[in-house]
Amino acid sequence: MKMVVAYIRHEAFEPIRTELLSLGFPSLSISEVKGSGRQKGITERYRGAELTNYLRPKVKIECVVATKDLMTIVDTILKHGRTGAVGDGKVFVLPVEEAYRIRTGESGEETLQAHPDAATAAAG
Amino acid sequence: MRRTILVRGALTAIVGLLALPAAALAQDGPTLETLVSEVNVTWVLVGTVLVFFMQAGFAFLEIGFSRGKNAGMGIAKILVNFSIASVVWWAVGFGIAFGGGGWFAGNSGWLFQFGTSVDGAAATGETASFFIFQFMFCAVSLAIVWGTTLERMKFSAYVPFAIVFAGFIYPLIAHWGFGGGLFAEIGSGVQDFAGSSVVHLTGATAALAAVILLGPRKGKYGVDGKPRAIPGHNMPLFGLGVLILWLGWFGFNGASTLGTADNRFAEVIAVTNLGAAGGVIGAMIIGRLMQRTLDIGMIGNGAIAGLVSITAPSGYVEFWAAPIIGLVGGLLVVACVLAIEKKLDDPVGALSAHGVAGIWGTLACGIFTSPRLAEYVGIGEEGLVYGGGVGQLGTQAAAVGLTFMTVFLLSFGTLAAIKHTMGIRVGEEEEDAGLDISEHGMYGYPEQFIPSAELIGYSGGPSSTVPPAPVPALATKESPA
Numbered sequence: 001m002k003m004v005v006a007y008i009r010h011e012a013f014e015p016i017r018t019e020l021l022s023l024g025f026p027s028l029s030i031s032e033v034k035g036s037g038r039q040k041g042i043t044e045r046y047r048g049a050e051l052t053n054y055l056r057p058k059v060k061i062e063c064v065v066a067t068k069d070l071m072t073i074v075d076t077i078l079k080h081g082r083t084g085a086v087g088d089g090k091v092f093v094l095p096v097e098e099a100y101r102i103r104t105g106e107s108g109e110e111t112l113q114a115h116p117d118a119a120t121a122a123a124g
Numbered sequence: 125m126r127r128t129i130l131v132r133g134a135l136t137a138i139v140g141l142l143a144l145p146a147a148a149l150a151q152d153g154p155t156l157e158t159l160v161s162e163v164n165v166t167w168v169l170v171g172t173v174l175v176f177f178m179q180a181g182f183a184f185l186e187i188g189f190s191r192g193k194n195a196g197m198g199i200a201k202i203l204v205n206f207s208i209a210s211v212v213w214w215a216v217g218f219g220i221a222f223g224g225g226g227w228f229a230g231n232s233g234w235l236f237q238f239g240t241s242v243d244g245a246a247a248t249g250e251t252a253s254f255f256i257f258q259f260m261f262c263a264v265s266l267a268i269v270w271g272t273t274l275e276r277m278k279f280s281a282y283v284p285f286a287i288v289f290a291g292f293i294y295p296l297i298a299h300w301g302f303g304g305g306l307f308a309e310i311g312s313g314v315q316d317f318a319g320s321s322v323v324h325l326t327g328a329t330a331a332l333a334a335v336i337l338l339g340p341r342k343g344k345y346g347v348d349g350k351p352r353a354i355p356g357h358n359m360p361l362f363g364l365g366v367l368i369l370w371l372g373w374f375g376f377n378g379a380s381t382l383g384t385a386d387n388r389f390a391e392v393i394a395v396t397n398l399g400a401a402g403g404v405i406g407a408m409i410i411g412r413l414m415q416r417t418l419d420i421g422m423i424g425n426g427a428i429a430g431l432v433s434i435t436a437p438s439g440y441v442e443f444w445a446a447p448i449i450g451l452v453g454g455l456l457v458v459a460c461v462l463a464i465e466k467k468l469d470d471p472v473g474a475l476s477a478h479g480v481a482g483i484w485g486t487l488a489c490g491i492f493t494s495p496r497l498a499e500y501v502g503i504g505e506e507g508l509v510y511g512g513g514v515g516q517l518g519t520q521a522a523a524v525g526l527t528f529m530t531v532f533l534l535s536f537g538t539l540a541a542i543k544h545t546m547g548i549r550v551g552e553e554e555e556d557a558g559l560d561i562s563e564h565g566m567y568g569y570p571e572q573f574i575p576s577a578e579l580i581g582y583s584g585g586p587s588s589t590v591p592p593a594p595v596p597a598l599a600t601k602e603s604p605a
Contacts, residue, residue, distance in 0.1 A: 011342075011556055034575045042557075044566045044574075055575050 001096035001109060002070045006061045007035060007089040008081045013059050015080040020063075023072060025113045028063040039087035058089055064096055066109045164383035165253040171379020172253070175260035178372030179206055181365045182267040185428075186274055187568075188362025189421070189472045193558025194275045195357060196568030201270060205282055206263050209290035213259045220295035222258065222303045229299050257379060258302070261323050262294045264376070268327025269535075271474030272335035275354075276342075276555050279563045281539075281548045288538045289330065296534075297326045297527055306526065311519035313503035315493055317392075317439030318380035320485030321527045324432045328479030329528050330535035331470075337539050337548060340469030342555055351465050359420050366424040370400055373431045377438040388500075392438045396431065398446035399438070399453070403430015403481075406454020414458060422458050425473045429457035429481035436485040437492055439501055445492035445509075452488070453481040483524050490517030 008016070013030065020028065034055040041054035065073055070093065077091055101111040179202055187198040209217075214236055223230030224243025233242040236255055240247045247255075266289050270277070300306040301322035307314035316322055345351055356362060378393040407426020411419050433453030434446055441449065460476035468475065493516065495506040504519065506512035542548055549555075554562035567573045 014343075042561060044561065044570075046566050046570070051574070051579075053574050053578055055578055057573065 001099060001112065002065060002067055003094040003096050004061070004063045004065065004070070004073050004077070004091060005094060006063075006077045006081070006091040007033065007058045008061065008077065009083070009087065009089060010057065010059050012077075012081040012089075013061070016061070016077055019076050019080065020073065023076070025063070025065065025069070025073060027113050028061055030062070031060045033058055033060045037087070037090070056087065064099060064112055066112055069113070161250055164385070165250055167384045167389060168253045168257050168379050168382055171375035172257045172260055174372045174375025174379070175257070175264065176372075178260075178264055178369050178376065179267060181367075181369035181372055182264075182271075183365065184361050184368065185365030185424075186271060186472055188358045188360070188365060189356035190274050191354065191558070192357040192569050192572055193560055193567070196560040196566065197279070197564055198274075199568075200279070200564060201282060202267065204279075205266055205270065205286045208283060208286040209263050209266050210259065212287050212291040213262050213295075214255075216291045217262060217295040218255055218258065220292065221262075221298035222254070224304075225299070227300075227306045227309055229296055229305070230303060254382065257382075258298065261319060261376075262290055262298070265294050265319075265323045265327040266290055268324060268474055268478045269330040269334060271327075271472040271478070272331040272468070272470045273338055274341075274471040275559065276338060276549055277334075278547055278550050279559070280546060281542050284542055284546075285535075285538055289535070293330065293531060293534045293538075294326060297322050297531060300526070301523070307523050308503075310522050311515060312505055314486075314519055314523040315440050315489035315498070315501075315504040315516070316436045316486055316523065317489075317501075318377045318435045320432060320436030320482045321523050323482075324435060324478040325482035325486070325524065325527050326531050328475055328482060329531040330539075331474050332468075332479065333532055333536040333539055334548075335468050335470055335475070337536070337543050339549070341471070342552065344469045351469075354471070356421075356471070362421065363424060366427050370427055370431060373400070373435075377435055380439065386500075388439070391443075395438050395441060395443060395446040396434055398443060399434025399450035400427050400430040402447035402450025402452075403427050403433065403454035403457070404450075405447075406430070406451040407458050408454075410455045410458045414462065421473075422461070425457050425461060425477045426454035428477040429453040432478055432481040433485035433488060435482075437489050440489050440493040440497045440504075442492075442494045442497075445488075445494075449485065449488045449492060453484055456480050456484055483528075486520050486524050487517060490514070490520040 017028075020026070034057050036054045036056065039056055041052045042056070043050060043052045045051075061077070063073055074091055074093070082088055098107060099109070099111045100107045183198050183202045187195050190198065216234060218236050219231070219233035219242075220229045222242065223233035225231040230243070232244070233240055233247070236242070236247065236252075238247055238249075238252070242251055245251075266286060269285075269289065270282070301314065301316050301319065307316070314321075341354060343352070344354060373396055374393045377396040378389045381389045381392060383389075403426045404423055405426075407422050407429065408418060411417070411422040411426075415422070430450030430453045433449050437445065437449055457473065457476045457480065460480045461470075461473045464470055464475050470476075489504070489507065490512075491507045491509060493504065493507040493510070493512070495510055495512075498504050498506050505516045507516060508514065539548060550559065550562060558567075560567045561573070
């Protein structure tokens with residue numbers, strides 16, 4: 001099991017979300033975050049006084065999948081998140097030790113996503 | 125000028141005649157005539173102030189319907205457009221609208237000031253009250269134009285269009301409708317008391333030209349072409365805008381009597397309120413039926429539509445007709461917002477609330493105008509329900525058609541020229557970031573966009589002012605995690 005943590009542009013989220021849904025990966029979480037990277041800050045002026053804001057808003061996606069599905073998720077994010085300009089964000093992959101479904105107490109990979117393969121594995 | 129007042133049926137003939145020698149007698153102390161003039165002017169200026177306040181209504185309505193990243197720009201837009209229009213109206217707009225002349229446009233009153241010749245008479249304080257009151261209508265019309273352009277229009281494009289609109293397009297229609305021009309010569313005269321066509325349809329028609337040239341906001345239409353809501357950030361602010369507009373409308377219609385003669389203004393204000401109420405009720409009913417919900421934005425738009433609908437008839441109809449006219453306006457606005465949304469991205473519903481309701485209000489005169497008031501104002505004939513035939517309705521329809529065609533051609537031409545020279549729309553990146561930061565270099569709600577981590581600590585962080593706190597032993601021992 002792997003967790004994908006991606007920091008992306010806001011406008012990239014909808015296409016990524018739509019494609020992941022159609023591929024059978026409905027389970028993910030997002031948060032609005034602010035962070036800094038190589039992208040430059042924005043300078044604002046309030047009645048003449050300057051303020052440079054180095055932290056830019058991004059969307060953070062967290063998504064846990066079976067190891068065999070990992071590259072499907074990563075490729076989808078790379079495909080829709082890339083504009084080629086500085087500030088497209090980053091994707092991190094982390095190992096996950098265990099997963100439990102709270103409703104039933106089940107554990108393991110079958111608790112993740114609704115991918116047809118995962119569903120079959122759960123049934124078998 | 126005096127002709128204008130008479131044409132609008134604003135002062136009775138007697139007051140008009142009495143006002144003329146008023147200036148000559150002023151040095152002998154107040155006379156009945158000067159007092160009558162002063163009372164009239166006082167009411168017109170109260171109306172002026174109320175109509176000015178409608179700018180705040182438009183600002184809040186539009187800001188409430190915008191996303192938080194485009195909230196601050198509404199203030200800059202309203203202030204700049206109003207100010208440009210003020211100067212242009214003073215220099216040329218008033219002259220074109222009310223400077224006498226033939227059916228097409230006025231030909232005097234440029235660079236208006238005391239003593240300026242306006243339609244053959246020297247301007248007085250009374251003329252000045254008319255000048256500033258009528259300017260507020262111009263400013264309202266211009267504010268309506270930008271309703272469809274929220275969240276994507278380039279700020280610099282406002283400037284040239286505001287100049288052309290306040291200097292020529294609006295004054296031309298105002299001359300036709302209010303200044304004794306073309307509309308006075310159709311049939312027995314077009315009935316448009318306070319400007320359902322002249323002000324609201326004019327603004328909405330230019331707004332239609334703008335939205336066609338601008339295109340929709342990013343994210344409004346899916347790849348399948350279906351529209352999606354882009355919710356505004358503050359419904360209470362929108363509601364405040366609606367209520368301020370409602371208040372302002374008491375001056376908009378009520379002071380279009382241009383005086384206090386026969387206390388007609390009280391009737392007009394009561395009729396206006398009934399029209400607005402009808403609009404809210406109509407929008408509530410049809411909204412519940414069509415959308416299965418009591419949509420706050422639709423109910424607010426119903427109030428605006430009711431007010432726009434009753435604007436032309438407010439000086440011509442009896443009380444009983446007002447809620448009916450407003451109700452139909454409220455029904456129309458909801459149906460039209462839903463229909464227009466399928467093709468055009470109009471974030472506030474200006475095309476429906478001002479355009480469609482403006483057309484309906486103008487036509488409603490041909491249906492509901494009472495013989496008593498047609499005679500009192502001295503324009504047109506009674507409406508259908510009083511057995512007046514379809515003649516007046518045809519006259520009203522002609523005014524609607526002429527207004528729409530003229531304003532659309534002029535506005536589309538002007539905006540297209542702006543589009544092909546300086547551009548009319550911000551780039552995609554600016555639109556994503558929001559107009560507040562990309563056009564104005566600041567946010568309307570800074571703390572929503574600037575992490576407080578970046579604001580505090582600039583003077584050196586905690587250690588520079590406060591000694592490091594001792595680490596409490598308990599925190600580690602009883603930590604719940």
